[in-house]
Amino acid sequence: MSSGNLLTDHPELYEERFPDPERLAARWAETTLRRYGSGPRILDIGCGTGRDAAWLHHHAGRDVTAVDTAASMLAHARRHHPGPEYRQADMRDADLGRAFDAVLCLDSALLHCHTNADLAATLAVCARHLAPGGLLVVEMRNGAHLLGDRSLLDGPATATFRRGATTHTSTTTLRIDHAAQLLRRHRVWTADDGSPPHEERTAWRLLFPQELRYFLAVAGFEVLALHDGPGPRTEPVWREGDPPGTGLRADRLHLAARLAPGGHPHPTVPHPNGATTP
Known part of the structure; x- marks a missing residue:
């Protein structure tokens, strides 16, 4: 990966x-x-x-x-x-x-x-x-929006888009790192062109x-x-x-x-x- x-x-x-x-x-x-x-x-x-x-x-x-x-x-x-x-x-x-x-x-x-x-x-x-x-x-x-609406954190979310003949799919999980005051994101990309999965870990303040x-x-x-x-x-x-x-x-x-x-x-x-x- x-x-x-x-x-x-x-x-x-x-x-x-x-x-x-x-x-x-x-x-x-x-x-x-x-x-x-x-x-x-x-x-x-x-x-x-x-x-x-x-x-x-x-x-x-x-x-x-x-x-x-x-x-x-x-x-x-x-x-x-x-x-x-x-x-x-x-x-x-x-x-x-x-x-x-x-x-x-x-x-x-x-x-x-x-x-x-x-x-x-x-x-x-x-x-x-x-x-x-x-x-x-x-x-x-x-x-502050996440204080009242935590639906983004309910579980993995999947999204797809197409470029040319290839469909790209992302599976994303979000969690709040309370101590660091960060929204942390784990995302795995897959594509139907035979390429290997692609993993990302990012964060926002x-x-x-x-x-x-x-x-x-x-x-x-x-x-x-x-x-x-x-x-x-x-x-x-x-x-x-x-x-x-x-x-x-x-x-x-x-x-x-x-x-x-x-x-x-x-x-x-x-x-x-x-x-x-x-």
Whole structure:
């Protein structure tokens, strides 16, 4: 049985498994950027396959720099979604040497910050890369949702999708690691083309609204909006013209925050290596 992350290693499968033909995620982000008066320079952290970054570049006229840790995703982005400047970087310590008007962090990318130090370091990176008054726009799963709806944890879930002549099937089991405050996922992929099964073990931070507000305040941000739906991955899905929501109980969180005047990371927030932010 092989290991790794099948969809990260094969971005074409990611786009087949999670299609977004209307580019709802990018359009939602653009609407949010316009609502809060963002300038054109955008940093997309955790850009994945580059679909959203390229749409913002070509259709919204944004000057987009997009970063990801996965070389496979970046290679796919440059080939299939050209336009933005794509760079390999870790969200916890990226240093791009320039300022942006807004930072985007979509599709739960922020939840790869598994520890408080990871989260503090990433928000400090966002703050350091923003011009005065710059925006942070985030879309991700809502950790608090699992407090009231544990149906996702009831047992293995199976899903299939087809690419070409091959049907891919995933069997997924989720569990909560209470001590680490993580949602841990065990997934096995099989395909009907004779390839061996593929096993994955991944995790996401369970972030709750109040602790998110705290970390943002420490990093120098003031929250402009924090709500569950509507959004590009909610049900019902967001549509152009929908106002920001007010609830905080559903599966997704949507955040807009502004770097406060003179905003900067608090000097006592630790980086992952144990040092403090400057």
